[in-house]
Amino acid sequence: MTAPFEPGRGYQLNPDVALRPEPFGALAYHFGTRRLSFLKAPDLVELVRGLGAHRSVSDALATLPGGRREVYLRALAALAAADMIVPQPGSSDAP
Amino acid sequence: MMTASCEPVRSERVPALVEQFKGGLAAPICLTWEWTYACNLSCTHCLSSSGRRDPAELTTAEMRSVIDELRAMQVFYVNVGGGEPTVRPDFWELLDYAVASQVGVKFSTNGLRLDAERAQRLAATDYVDVQVSLDGASREVNDAVRGHGSYDMALRAMENLAEAGFRDFKISVVMTRHNVPQLDEFAAIAGRFGAQLRITRLRPSGRGADVWNELHPTDQQQREIYSWLVDHGDRVLTGDSFFHLNALGATPLPGLNLCGAGRVVCLIDPIGDVYACPFAIHDAFKAGTVRSPGGFAEVWRSAPLFAELRTGTSSGACRSCSAFSSCQGGCMAAKFFTGLPLDGPDPECVKGHGASALSDSGRSGLPRPDKDHSRRRAVSMGMPSVRVPAKPCDSSPLAVTE
Numbered sequence: 001m002t003a004p005f006e007p008g009r010g011y012q013l014n015p016d017v018a019l020r021p022e023p024f025g026a027l028a029y030h031f032g033t034r035r036l037s038f039l040k041a042p043d044l045v046e047l048v049r050g051l052g053a054h055r056s057v058s059d060a061l062a063t064l065p066g067g068r069r070e071v072y073l074r075a076l077a078a079l080a081a082a083d084m085i086v087p088q089p090g091s092s093d094a095p
Numbered sequence: 096m097m098t099a100s101c102e103p104v105r106s107e108r109v110p111a112l113v114e115q116f117k118g119g120l121a122a123p124i125c126l127t128w129e130w131t132y133a134c135n136l137s138c139t140h141c142l143s144s145s146g147r148r149d150p151a152e153l154t155t156a157e158m159r160s161v162i163d164e165l166r167a168m169q170v171f172y173v174n175v176g177g178g179e180p181t182v183r184p185d186f187w188e189l190l191d192y193a194v195a196s197q198v199g200v201k202f203s204t205n206g207l208r209l210d211a212e213r214a215q216r217l218a219a220t221d222y223v224d225v226q227v228s229l230d231g232a233s234r235e236v237n238d239a240v241r242g243h244g245s246y247d248m249a250l251r252a253m254e255n256l257a258e259a260g261f262r263d264f265k266i267s268v269v270m271t272r273h274n275v276p277q278l279d280e281f282a283a284i285a286g287r288f289g290a291q292l293r294i295t296r297l298r299p300s301g302r303g304a305d306v307w308n309e310l311h312p313t314d315q316q317q318r319e320i321y322s323w324l325v326d327h328g329d330r331v332l333t334g335d336s337f338f339h340l341n342a343l344g345a346t347p348l349p350g351l352n353l354c355g356a357g358r359v360v361c362l363i364d365p366i367g368d369v370y371a372c373p374f375a376i377h378d379a380f381k382a383g384t385v386r387s388p389g390g391f392a393e394v395w396r397s398a399p400l401f402a403e404l405r406t407g408t409s410s411g412a413c414r415s416c417s418a419f420s421s422c423q424g425g426c427m428a429a430k431f432f433t434g435l436p437l438d439g440p441d442p443e444c445v446k447g448h449g450a451s452a453l454s455d456s457g458r459s460g461l462p463r464p465d466k467d468h469s470r471r472r473a474v475s476m477g478m479p480s481v482r483v484p485a486k487p488c489d490s491s492p493l494a495v496t497e
Binding site: 029 | 120
């Protein structure tokens with residue numbers, strides 16, 4: 001079961017998920033749940049791929065222009081709910 | 096987001112996505128791959144006119160190299176069909192190879208090989224899904240289309256799967272005039288086996304063209320299917336095949352509402368020919384072959400037919416119709432094999448435009464599939480053929496002879 005999404009924590013692409021580049025962005029396929037998601041913007045794909053390098057989701061979002069952060073935060077929450085991204089191992093939920 | 100295979104995308108943001116899909120994807124997300132034309136049954140509505148094995152069938156080595164290509168293209172799963180795919184002697188070996196290559200398989204079967212032992216092995220294999228065909232919730236209705244003994248065979252396979260603990264396997268029903276009244280019974284059968292019901296549209300493809308007039312649902316039944324799906328759609332799969340019914344009400348059926356042919360969908364047939372969709376085995380929709388130097392990837396990326404399908408917006412007579420945005424003109428293959436223009440109404444257009452176009456076009460000179468593997472005469476295997484042409488040419492001037 002997926003834990004609630006906590007932007008204060010570090011997340012990463014689920015190792016069970018493959019990203020397939022597409023003209024619009026990427027298609028994400030989860031080998032465990034056998035579900036597809038569509039990442040509909042190239043910079044969202046980049047954000048998801050690079051998520052593991054940031055200590056928290058908020059840190060990762062800070063690299064984006066302010067106007068897009070809210071939209072991508074919602075996109076990441078949806079990806080977390082679908083188990084496409086998962087908390088980094090050992091990342092603590094304490095601030 | 097969607098479940099694996101050709102099932103509708105259930106997302107609030109579908110419209111923008113559909114626009115993206117129209118231009119085609121880097122690789123299909125809904126690839127049907129028919130592994131053989133050989134079949135133990137002779138269903139009257141078989142969309143691939145299956146029966147006899149084609150001597151030019153892809154070899155085991157060729158099948159493996161297509162799987163390698165699919166892996167490289169990140170095609171994460173395929174829908175395997177036929178014919179009856181399990182009659183290939185290398186079926187289980189290829190299944191294991193695909194799964195080990197991270198190409199998941201959902202295969203369609205009439206149940207022939209699904210004995211208790213096999214069901215247990217399948218239940219223990221990750222990344223495989225099974226779809227058992229059943230076209231009647233009663234023996235009488237099913238066997239009239241699929242042949243004597245086919246109902247019992249399918250039910251036995253389902254029992255074996257359920258007993259082995261295979262959860263959520265699919266029961267796949269082609270909707271006909273005779274089984275629309277059985278929708279609730281199909282759902283009950285699925286419930287009994289812990290399976291998921293999948294209903295799809297009867298197409299006038301393959302031998303389906305011969306029986307389409309008698310078997311396709313009536314206008315009233317189309318409304319029943321639509322309403323039933325609106326009520327039960329969350330738990331029932333449709334392969335996105337009823338989008339032509341969307342104009343019947345305010346509630347759109349879940350799905351892309353888009354002909355995916357050559358864009359997100361295609362077919363590889365048993366001899367490696369690539370078609371725009373599983374319902375269009377005809378030269379007009381043949382994009383190439385996996386046997387050509389660039390293989391499947393080259394066909395998917397560069398076939399002129401696919402390029403055309405990805406740019407073309409069908410319009411014509413339907414453009415001015417108020418329902419065009421709901422039904423998008425319907426199914427290309429259904430129009431083609433009933434002799435209707437591709438930019439005109441679907442033969443089952445819910446506004447009745449198809450029916451009037453059909454009565455104008457007549458039945459003579461309809462396009463026939465470019466391959467017919469129907470058995471030449473009934474063979475006695477306990478499954479007598481319903482369709483008994485003395486020579487292939489009796490049923491089609493274009494019949495392929497071996």
